[in-house]
Amino acid sequence: MNGRNWRALIVGFAGAIALFVGLFFLVGADDVLDSLSSAEPSLVAATLAVALLWLGAWALVLRTVLETLDVAIPVVRVFFVYASAVFANNVTPFGQAGGEPVAALLISKVSKARYETGLVGIATVDVLNVVSSLSLILVGVGYYATTAIVGERLQTAVASALGVVVAVGALLFLAWRYQGEIVDRVSEGVADRVARLPVGPSDPDAVAEDLSGRMERFFEHIERMAAQRRRLAVAFGLSLLGWLLQAAALLAAFAAIGHVVPVYVLIFVIPLGNLAGAAPLPGGLGGIEAAFVALLVPTTGLPAATVTAAVLIYRGTIYWLPVLIGGGSMAAFSARTLA
Numbered sequence: 001m002n003g004r005n006w007r008a009l010i011v012g013f014a015g016a017i018a019l020f021v022g023l024f025f026l027v028g029a030d031d032v033l034d035s036l037s038s039a040e041p042s043l044v045a046a047t048l049a050v051a052l053l054w055l056g057a058w059a060l061v062l063r064t065v066l067e068t069l070d071v072a073i074p075v076v077r078v079f080f081v082y083a084s085a086v087f088a089n090n091v092t093p094f095g096q097a098g099g100e101p102v103a104a105l106l107i108s109k110v111s112k113a114r115y116e117t118g119l120v121g122i123a124t125v126d127v128l129n130v131v132s133s134l135s136l137i138l139v140g141v142g143y144y145a146t147t148a149i150v151g152e153r154l155q156t157a158v159a160s161a162l163g164v165v166v167a168v169g170a171l172l173f174l175a176w177r178y179q180g181e182i183v184d185r186v187s188e189g190v191a192d193r194v195a196r197l198p199v200g201p202s203d204p205d206a207v208a209e210d211l212s213g214r215m216e217r218f219f220e221h222i223e224r225m226a227a228q229r230r231r232l233a234v235a236f237g238l239s240l241l242g243w244l245l246q247a248a249a250l251l252a253a254f255a256a257i258g259h260v261v262p263v264y265v266l267i268f269v270i271p272l273g274n275l276a277g278a279a280p281l282p283g284g285l286g287g288i289e290a291a292f293v294a295l296l297v298p299t300t301g302l303p304a305a306t307v308t309a310a311v312l313i314y315r316g317t318i319y320w321l322p323v324l325i326g327g328g329s330m331a332a333f334s335a336r337t338l339a
Helices: 003-027 029-037 041-068 075-090 096-111 115-147 152-177 179-196 204-226 229-256 263-278 287-300 304-318 320-338
Strands: none
Touching: 003 029, 003 287, 003 304, 029 304, 041 075, 041 115, 041 229, 041 304, 041 320, 075 096, 075 320, 096 115, 096 320, 115 229, 115 263, 229 263, 229 304, 263 287, 287 304, 304 320
């Protein structure tokens, strides 16, 4: 990691700390600590167990997607590969946008597949998770609207989610529609820049040709996956299961501090809150917690300090569990690759 990346990481964690300080100041740090101290250990452990199941479900999404690309990774290994991918997302600013290249490189090293194959695989997992989250948002908010008035804050969050999905969908459509032009222009642009370098490859055109081939294979992989609808349907179902397991983990976290909340609220609050992961923070740390509190206080009617305590227990497993497992896994994979 170069100096620029280290600075971005330090700034990101500093921003996360600042958000936590502000959150504790607003909700009352003493009240949050009181709620945490009264948490039932067995239910905290249940939150951790469900978080492990969530990580396993989304690891199976990755395995199913890679199978459509003729890349086979054993179940146990794919769990640690996906944990490493989540680790990369959690310590990189802008979440998936920063962690995907690292995850793709890891997949290619572990499976001996091409880099672009790994990139298609992890990107497809992210797209499936976004689409499945939108399904849960629409179902959850729709049911919530039949039992309570949808506030302005929730309306804004739902509109933001729809806007993100529409924008991503439009970009994907344009990229697919004009893939030939994109391949030509990017490869030509790279050749031009390489030719201007004082010290670089002796044949810039060969570099451009290699990049063009990789990009063409990237689009070919997407086309191959689109033809295997049954496996994609299985992957989509596992993605939905992962979101539901996250909801179960948050439900257990609330139960640990002595409160029961409607499941349908958690079903749409969790994917909505995760939109904050697009902020320039490592894995959305700090921003996602604040978003959860902002959404859960009006939808559950519980005090802000109580909600914050439950969110901290939940995020303590969902965020830090992959960091611990994935960080160790990535170190082990890297050492094996270098050996």
